[in-house]
Amino acid sequence: MVGEMVDTSQTYVPRDSGVLKLWHWLRSHPALLPVVLSVVMALVFALTVPNFADLRNIMNIFGQLGFLGFLCIGMTYVMVAGGIDLSSYTVVSAAAVVGATVMVATDSTVPGCLLMLVIGLAFGTINGIAIAYLRMVPFIVTLSTMVLAEGFAIWFTQAQSVYGLPYAFIDIFSARILPMTWGISARPVGIPVAGIAVLVAALILGFVLSRTLYGRRVYLTGANEETARISGIRVRRIKFSTYVLAGLMAAITAMILTADLGTATTAMVRDVRLMDIIAATVIGGASLKGGKGSILGSMFGLLFLTMLSNAFNLLGVSPFIAMVIKGTVLVAVIGLDVLRAK
Amino acid sequence: MTAKLHMQGVTKVFPGVKALDDVSISVKSGEVLGLVGVNGAGKSTLMNVLGGIYRPDGGHIEIDGRRVDFARPIDADAAGIAFIHQELLYFPSLTVAENMFISHLPTGKLPFSVDKRAARARAQASLDQLGSGIRPTARMESLSVGEMQVVEIARAVAMGADIVIFDEPSSSLSIKEKEALFNIVRKLKAEGKAVIYISHFLDEIQELCDRYVVLRNGQLVGSGDIAEVTHDQIVEMIVGQVVTERAARTRRKGGAPMLSLEGIRREGILDGASLELREGEVLGLWGLMGSGRTELIRSVLGLDPMDGGRITLAIDGDSREVSHDELLERTAYVTESRRTDGLFLDEAIWKNISSTTLADYARGRMRVLDKAAEAGTARSMIDRLKIMTPDHHTQAAILSGGNQQKVVFAKWLNRKPDILILDEPTRGVDVSSKGEIGELVGALAEAGTSVLLVTSEIEEMVALADRVLVLRDGMIAAEMLGEDITETALMAAALRTEAAHA
Ligand SMILES: Nc1ncnc2c1ncn2[C@@H]1O[C@H](COP(=O)(O)OP(=O)(O)OP(=O)(O)O)[C@@H](O)[C@H]1O
Numbered sequence: 001m002v003g004e005m006v007d008t009s010q011t012y013v014p015r016d017s018g019v020l021k022l023w024h025w026l027r028s029h030p031a032l033l034p035v036v037l038s039v040v041m042a043l044v045f046a047l048t049v050p051n052f053a054d055l056r057n058i059m060n061i062f063g064q065l066g067f068l069g070f071l072c073i074g075m076t077y078v079m080v081a082g083g084i085d086l087s088s089y090t091v092v093s094a095a096a097v098v099g100a101t102v103m104v105a106t107d108s109t110v111p112g113c114l115l116m117l118v119i120g121l122a123f124g125t126i127n128g129i130a131i132a133y134l135r136m137v138p139f140i141v142t143l144s145t146m147v148l149a150e151g152f153a154i155w156f157t158q159a160q161s162v163y164g165l166p167y168a169f170i171d172i173f174s175a176r177i178l179p180m181t182w183g184i185s186a187r188p189v190g191i192p193v194a195g196i197a198v199l200v201a202a203l204i205l206g207f208v209l210s211r212t213l214y215g216r217r218v219y220l221t222g223a224n225e226e227t228a229r230i231s232g233i234r235v236r237r238i239k240f241s242t243y244v245l246a247g248l249m250a251a252i253t254a255m256i257l258t259a260d261l262g263t264a265t266t267a268m269v270r271d272v273r274l275m276d277i278i279a280a281t282v283i284g285g286a287s288l289k290g291g292k293g294s295i296l297g298s299m300f301g302l303l304f305l306t307m308l309s310n311a312f313n314l315l316g317v318s319p320f321i322a323m324v325i326k327g328t329v330l331v332a333v334i335g336l337d338v339l340r341a342k
Numbered sequence: 343m344t345a346k347l348h349m350q351g352v353t354k355v356f357p358g359v360k361a362l363d364d365v366s367i368s369v370k371s372g373e374v375l376g377l378v379g380v381n382g383a384g385k386s387t388l389m390n391v392l393g394g395i396y397r398p399d400g401g402h403i404e405i406d407g408r409r410v411d412f413a414r415p416i417d418a419d420a421a422g423i424a425f426i427h428q429e430l431l432y433f434p435s436l437t438v439a440e441n442m443f444i445s446h447l448p449t450g451k452l453p454f455s456v457d458k459r460a461a462r463a464r465a466q467a468s469l470d471q472l473g474s475g476i477r478p479t480a481r482m483e484s485l486s487v488g489e490m491q492v493v494e495i496a497r498a499v500a501m502g503a504d505i506v507i508f509d510e511p512s513s514s515l516s517i518k519e520k521e522a523l524f525n526i527v528r529k530l531k532a533e534g535k536a537v538i539y540i541s542h543f544l545d546e547i548q549e550l551c552d553r554y555v556v557l558r559n560g561q562l563v564g565s566g567d568i569a570e571v572t573h574d575q576i577v578e579m580i581v582g583q584v585v586t587e588r589a590a591r592t593r594r595k596g597g598a599p600m601l602s603l604e605g606i607r608r609e610g611i612l613d614g615a616s617l618e619l620r621e622g623e624v625l626g627l628w629g630l631m632g633s634g635r636t637e638l639i640r641s642v643l644g645l646d647p648m649d650g651g652r653i654t655l656a657i658d659g660d661s662r663e664v665s666h667d668e669l670l671e672r673t674a675y676v677t678e679s680r681r682t683d684g685l686f687l688d689e690a691i692w693k694n695i696s697s698t699t700l701a702d703y704a705r706g707r708m709r710v711l712d713k714a715a716e717a718g719t720a721r722s723m724i725d726r727l728k729i730m731t732p733d734h735h736t737q738a739a740i741l742s743g744g745n746q747q748k749v750v751f752a753k754w755l756n757r758k759p760d761i762l763i764l765d766e767p768t769r770g771v772d773v774s775s776k777g778e779i780g781e782l783v784g785a786l787a788e789a790g791t792s793v794l795l796v797t798s799e800i801e802e803m804v805a806l807a808d809r810v811l812v813l814r815d816g817m818i819a820a821e822m823l824g825e826d827i828t829e830t831a832l833m834a835a836a837l838r839t840e841a842a843h844a
């Protein structure tokens with residue numbers, strides 16, 4: 001028996017293209033989750049936590065984004081390309097103490113800042129060469145440079161803080177502009193420059209990552225290194241560049257933090273903050289397997305975590321309880337990521 | 343006798359695709375049912391429903407006349423259904439025995455302990471039953487694809503499955519391994535198992551199966567006894583139109599040398615292989631799996647280490663020695679395994695297709711990508727290669743196997759390369775697309791592209807190659823030209839190598 005001919009050529013026209021489009025759109029916008037989370041969280045806290053919606057507090061939160069924001073941007077690039085960078089927060093200290101020492105000695109801003117940049121980039125280059133060209137495991141390499149940078153900073157300062165920074169330096173980086181009054185704030189509150197800086201950096205580097213040739217190459221390298229390489233993408237160069245960028249971001253963080261604290265110490269970014277950086281990036285849609293994530297997502301991930309800490313602070317919740325809650329949120333988000341991948 | 347297995351009116355809808363539309367099939371014990379159809383027809387989906395991987399949106403399954411409902415793969419397991427997947431799933435660093443009993447390890451005397459000896463003995467018993475010489479203690483990663491498949495089948499036997507599904511089992515096997523597989527299928531049949539066998543090779547279907555079922559666009563378009571149809575009639579049902587004979591072709595001569603490899607060596611695998619690829623020819627590289635074909639290509643492209651040898655490439659008419667990267671830049675390489683190094687599985691089709699020519703879409707000083715242009719290219723490739731997909735935003739991972747392969751082709755065609763290297767280019771591709779890809783390769787060679795073809799399919803080699811080099815023990819052992827390239831000659835060359843290894 002020979003089967004009768006059936007004309008089935010139309011079956012593959014999308015039957016319900018509205019649903020299909022929504023599906024694709026949700027899939028291609030994982031940053032939606034942290035954005036929604038942040039907005040909901042902001043509303044809830046504004047209504048329930050006293051002083052949360054106060055202008056001064058809002059500007060505080062905005063300024064705090066400047067502390068970890070750059071590190072999150074660097075981490076996003078590294079993770080999208082399929083790597084991880086555990087060293088960035090101790091590199092901040094290493095760059096800060098050397099740069100600050102030179103600033104104090106010369107009483108001028110520029111040489112010290114340049115030195116911070118050099119040290120940040122140097123650590124990024126070491127990570128990049130070891131991982132991209134010598135093919136060592138990112139986790140191990142950056143764990144080593146993390147210890148190396150910390151050891152270096154402690155040795156260099158003999159565990160002492162560096163004081164006496166030039167006022168010009170402090171004024172530039174910890175400045176607040178456009179003072180205004182709003183709500184119950186008695187004194188005018190300015191917009192922190194650090195927050196503006198991170199916003200500008202996020203817009204530019206977010207654009208580069210999501211829209212440009214280089215950015216696509218970073219994504220494809222992380223999505224499947226072997227395929228990317230065979231497709232003609234110089235994956236080693238791409239991976240190298242992401243670690244150098246992370247180093248640069250650590251250097252900028254060193255400047256902002258040193259100015260804000262008015263001092264440089266060996267433990268400027270405490271180790272629990274490393275977890276915040278990774279958590280913000282993962283909440284923002286990045287995956288430890290690479291190829292996923294976005295600057296927009298990471299920034300909202302960071303905003304979410306910063307608001308959480310801030311609200312707990314205002315409520316007087318123990319910071320350790322806050323850590324437990326943050327850890328729980330992170331596990332929940334990663335769980336969601338696994339579900340989404342199914 | 344009632345059917346062992348009956349699937350009634352099964353329907354399955356994915357976003358944008360009706361993958362199965364009211365399909366009914368039955369299989370009796372001791373019978374082999376051949377399941378055929380073009381890429382994306384719904385074969386794997388139908389079997390995934392049977393294997394408990396997907397819930398059907400309509401219809402039901404009966405085993406021994408009783409209705410069953412599978413919520414999870416384990417339920418299908420328990421009902422005696424074993425599924426040998428199109429893409430094998432295994433734990434490379436575990437042993438054969440551990441892989442076979444991964445979900446049902448015999449427990450030892452202590453709680454949570456595993457009785458390794460019992461596991462080994464049971465593994466040995468079922469491997470013996472299949473007449474295989476694989477040791478239960480061997481590591482999975484040390485086996486060839488064919489051997490891994492035997493392990494999967496042995497697992498099915500050990501579980502006491504009486505319905506066995508094979509999804510394109512032969513597409514990565516050597517000639518000898520295929521024979522072994524066929525014997526196993528016949529054995530299962532003789533033992534009274536109900537077997538479902540999916541393949542794009544109709545001669546296999548005709549040799550092994552008792553009955554056939556043809557799917558097209560998710561619908562059942564034909565079924566019956568194998569003995570009552572001819573090869574051409576099945577092809578007609580599969581593609582939905584009358585097939586015309588292709589005209590006999592003449593073998594191309596090839597022009598100036600394009601790429602020459604001299605004394606390529608790699609420790610333990612390649613022993614001074616040399617060849618010359620000319621402009622506008624299809625050069626076949628023939629040899630059994632493990633003869634070093636893929637290794638030669640990967641070493642030369644710098645993807646694996648190379649311990650010695652020279653690579654000379656003609657660039658704008660000038661021949662000079664080049665680095666691996668320079669060669670890689672000018673080469674399109676359709677790899678052997680699309681899932682590991684051919685595709686970005688999680689990415690949309692359009693991103694896969696543009697990945698080889700990204701710089702062409704970069705605009706302005708910021709080098710911003712023109713996504714609309716990328717999408718345009720993707721859409722025209724989807725039309726040109728007849729890739730079956732709801733749209734170009736679809737993830738590569740959810741395409742059917744053959745359509746994934748077409749996406750790999752599309753991304754390289756987009757590059758318009760000087761050199762095209764094809765390693766098993768039509769693995770998992772259906773009859774009609776195979777013909778189309780063959781024509782495409784021919785047209786590229788006509789237009790001056792140098793094509794290096796590796797394939798284990800003898801008909802494909804005869805149909806496409808202008809010249810064939812036989813690779814044996816990491817060296818070029820013989821060359822075949824023009825009329826000498828016949829199925830018999832290739833078979834003899836391959837068997838000679840296999841015999842030398844036995
Ligand atoms: N998880 C999924 N989500 C969406 N669509 C899917 C999914 N799985 C399969 N499809 C679609 O269902 C259709 C049938 O696919 P299926 O894998 O069953 O084809 P097939 O007959 O096995 O093809 P091949 O010979 O290429 O392996 C295809 O259009 C495929 O893209």
Ligand SMILES: [Mg+2]
Nearest residue numbers: 386428742743
């Ligand atoms: Mg299939």
